[in-house]
Amino acid sequence: MMDETEQIDRIRLFNRAYTRRIGVLDEGLLDSPFSLTEARILFEIATAPDISAGSLGGILDLDAGYLSRTLKKLEQSGLVVASRPAEDGRRRALRLTAAGESAFKALDAASRDAVAGMLGPLGPQNRLRLVAAADTILACLAGSPEPAARLRAHQPGDMGWIIERHGALYAAEYDFDARFEALVAEIAADFLRHFDPARSCCLIAARGDERLGSAMVVDAGDGVAKLRLVLVEPQARGLGLGRLLLEGCLDFARQAGYRRMTLWTNSILTTARQLYETAGFQLVDEAEHSDFGPRLIGQSWTRDL
Amino acid sequence: MMDETEQIDRIRLFNRAYTRRIGVLDEGLLDSPFSLTEARILFEIATAPDISAGSLGGILDLDAGYLSRTLKKLEQSGLVVASRPAEDGRRRALRLTAAGESAFKALDAASRDAVAGMLGPLGPQNRLRLVAAADTILACLAGSPEPAARLRAHQPGDMGWIIERHGALYAAEYDFDARFEALVAEIAADFLRHFDPARSCCLIAARGDERLGSAMVVDAGDGVAKLRLVLVEPQARGLGLGRLLLEGCLDFARQAGYRRMTLWTNSILTTARQLYETAGFQLVDEAEHSDFGPRLIGQSWTRDL
DNA sequence: AGCCAATAGTTGACAAAAGCAACGATATGC
DNA sequence: GCATATCGTTGCTTTTGTCAACTATTGGCT
Numbered sequence: 001m002m003d004e005t006e007q008i009d010r011i012r013l014f015n016r017a018y019t020r021r022i023g024v025l026d027e028g029l030l031d032s033p034f035s036l037t038e039a040r041i042l043f044e045i046a047t048a049p050d051i052s053a054g055s056l057g058g059i060l061d062l063d064a065g066y067l068s069r070t071l072k073k074l075e076q077s078g079l080v081v082a083s084r085p086a087e088d089g090r091r092r093a094l095r096l097t098a099a100g101e102s103a104f105k106a107l108d109a110a111s112r113d114a115v116a117g118m119l120g121p122l123g124p125q126n127r128l129r130l131v132a133a134a135d136t137i138l139a140c141l142a143g144s145p146e147p148a149a150r151l152r153a154h155q156p157g158d159m160g161w162i163i164e165r166h167g168a169l170y171a172a173e174y175d176f177d178a179r180f181e182a183l184v185a186e187i188a189a190d191f192l193r194h195f196d197p198a199r200s201c202c203l204i205a206a207r208g209d210e211r212l213g214s215a216m217v218v219d220a221g222d223g224v225a226k227l228r229l230v231l232v233e234p235q236a237r238g239l240g241l242g243r244l245l246l247e248g249c250l251d252f253a254r255q256a257g258y259r260r261m262t263l264w265t266n267s268i269l270t271t272a273r274q275l276y277e278t279a280g281f282q283l284v285d286e287a288e289h290s291d292f293g294p295r296l297i298g299q300s301w302t303r304d305l
Numbered sequence: 306m307m308d309e310t311e312q313i314d315r316i317r318l319f320n321r322a323y324t325r326r327i328g329v330l331d332e333g334l335l336d337s338p339f340s341l342t343e344a345r346i347l348f349e350i351a352t353a354p355d356i357s358a359g360s361l362g363g364i365l366d367l368d369a370g371y372l373s374r375t376l377k378k379l380e381q382s383g384l385v386v387a388s389r390p391a392e393d394g395r396r397r398a399l400r401l402t403a404a405g406e407s408a409f410k411a412l413d414a415a416s417r418d419a420v421a422g423m424l425g426p427l428g429p430q431n432r433l434r435l436v437a438a439a440d441t442i443l444a445c446l447a448g449s450p451e452p453a454a455r456l457r458a459h460q461p462g463d464m465g466w467i468i469e470r471h472g473a474l475y476a477a478e479y480d481f482d483a484r485f486e487a488l489v490a491e492i493a494a495d496f497l498r499h500f501d502p503a504r505s506c507c508l509i510a511a512r513g514d515e516r517l518g519s520a521m522v523v524d525a526g527d528g529v530a531k532l533r534l535v536l537v538e539p540q541a542r543g544l545g546l547g548r549l550l551l552e553g554c555l556d557f558a559r560q561a562g563y564r565r566m567t568l569w570t571n572s573i574l575t576t577a578r579q580l581y582e583t584a585g586f587q588l589v590d591e592a593e594h595s596d597f598g599p600r601l602i603g604q605s606w607t608r609d610l
Numbered sequence: 611a612g613c614c615a616a617t618a619g620t621t622g623a624c625a626a627a628a629g630c631a632a633c634g635a636t637a638t639g640c
Numbered sequence: 641g642c643a644t645a646t647c648g649t650t651g652c653t654t655t656t657g658t659c660a661a662c663t664a665t666t667g668g669c670t
Contacts, residue, residue: 137438163490
């Protein structure tokens with residue numbers, strides 16, 4: 001895990017590195033006749049015509065006096081005009097003249113080129129990642145409360161994802177071999193082949209587009225529902241998603257009229273074991289096996305609904 | 306898709322927003338007796354003791370004259386000492402005094418607090434996302450030139466990925482239903498169950514960790530190899546990956562001693578059809594079916610090896 | 611209506627920050 | 641040992657930013 005100190009250090013590292021980058025970008029404006037502040041002023045006026053000097057200063061965090069002087073210079077150069085709006089004789093509504101517009105366009109193009117120059121050497125894939133990461137940062141800072149993880153029914157591709165994550169995670173964490181992924185694929189294929197919305201369900205825990213966990217219920221006959229393929233991604237553990245998925249499955253099974261629910265798991269999955277125990281499941285059988293490579297103890301659990 | 310113009314605009318938006326954020330952070334240093342530049346100088350000297358004024362200026366992009374004066378001020382305040390290293394009488398090796406160290410520590414703590422204040426109101430999940438995104442941006446910019454796509458053998462999780470992408474892509478592009486994903490899962494499970502490195506193979510086209518395409522060869526009996534599950538991700542199309550995968554499969558089949566290669570596909574997959582034609586495959590059979598929902602024309606292709 | 615406080619912007623004086631160019635001291639290459 | 645380059649310093653200048661006093665206008669209040 002990453003503690004707060006390390007988070008802060010990494011953000012500070014990022015701030016240093018990135019501001020230096022941006023500094024390099026802004027140097028591109030050096031061969032224009034405008035200072036960075038002037039360019040920012042032109043940009044803001046172009047974006048929000050009839051803006052007042054006051055709000056401009058607020059946005060750019062400029063001293064009122066300094067701003068006033070700078071604006072006067074821009075007016076004298078014929079790039080900006082100010083009018084006294086009828087409704088408030090104190091304010092001055094700022095606008096770009098035609099010359100101001102074209103100066104802004106040139107600046108804007110230069111700034112665009114500078115960014116393009118930064119993105120240029122990156123591969124198309126890296127560019128997308130970069131833009132996505134920038135969006136993420138803004139979203140996080142905007143404090144857009146991170147979309148809550150929620151349960152949804154399965155969609156095309158979800159079965160494959162379940163197989164992939166089971167295969168990759170159990171291989172990495174417990175050294176399961178390919179037979180495990182094969183078994184999961186068979187279970188998933190079987191689920192899709194015989195999917196009956198009244199008798200079976202597959203729940204995906206997702207946050208936005210990101211899949212965080214899975215669980216499914218299938219008909220085991222005799223009024224017994226079988227819980228399968230319960231998985232929570234490592235980065236999403238500790239959020240109660242396992243509980244959420246399990247509750248969703250129990251609810252579904254009850255509504256579907258099942259009397260009991262059973263599941264099969266392996267003893268090394270201690271977190272899962274706790275989850276099942278607190279959810280009222282009872283261990284009914286254990287048997288050693290080596291179906292997936294390492295020596296394991298398979299467990300059957302059950303509970304009434 | 307996102308075109309370059311939009312990427313640039315979003316990065317520019319990010320730059321504006323983020324620099325403003327950092328500006329706010331730096332204001333935290335205002336109640337220290339140091340200017341931002343002095344603080345940066347202290348930071349660099351603390352990080353790299355015995356640094357020369359020249360490289361300091363290079364790192365911080367400061368005018369040599371300005372830097373010289375600022376350093377003199379810091380020396381007079383007793384925070385920095387400079388020594389003439391024996392090996393080069395022109396340079397001056399800069400170090401913090403004890404007082405300098407403690408001043409730096411205070412600055413460092415203030416900066417850390419400022420960042421902590423920025424991260425504070427975010428949720429723990431958002432903090433992690435933010436840090437991860439910042440790392441991503443630096444990694445992208447570090448311009449680790451995007452690794453070339455290459456073929457590799459399958460690994461744990463790859464079969465699941467193949468199933469996921471087949472399921473999701475064919476559903477989105479051709480409206481295939483769940484039976485298709487089920488079929489792919491069965492094929493994949495079968496492959497894993499009966500995988501024999503001498504008789505079958507699965508190739509994954511990958512760029513770094515990112516999977517871009519797949520193809521597999523299985524034994525169809527009578528010296529015939531069957532090509533299955535050829536897929537290239539939309540964002541990686543046009544790079545010749547399909548060709549690469551196909552050649553890899555043909556090479557494997559020849560080395561494994563197969564006499565012929567067959568494959569089954571559907572007529573709507575026109576890009577794939579061209580790929581097979583140019584690779585020397587010949588259409589031997591067509592049959593209408595609706596196995597995956599829409600009415601399709603299945604095609605069998607074959608070629609000698 | 612008339613007064614007062616608040617708001618929007620301007621101006622002068624000044625300080626800090628930054629840039630430029632000339633210069634001295636030392637090192638390096640031929 | 642001389643030309644040339646490097647490292648740093650200093651004087652001078654411009655740019656940038658700050659502060660406080662000031663004018664003009666508005667809006668609320670009695």
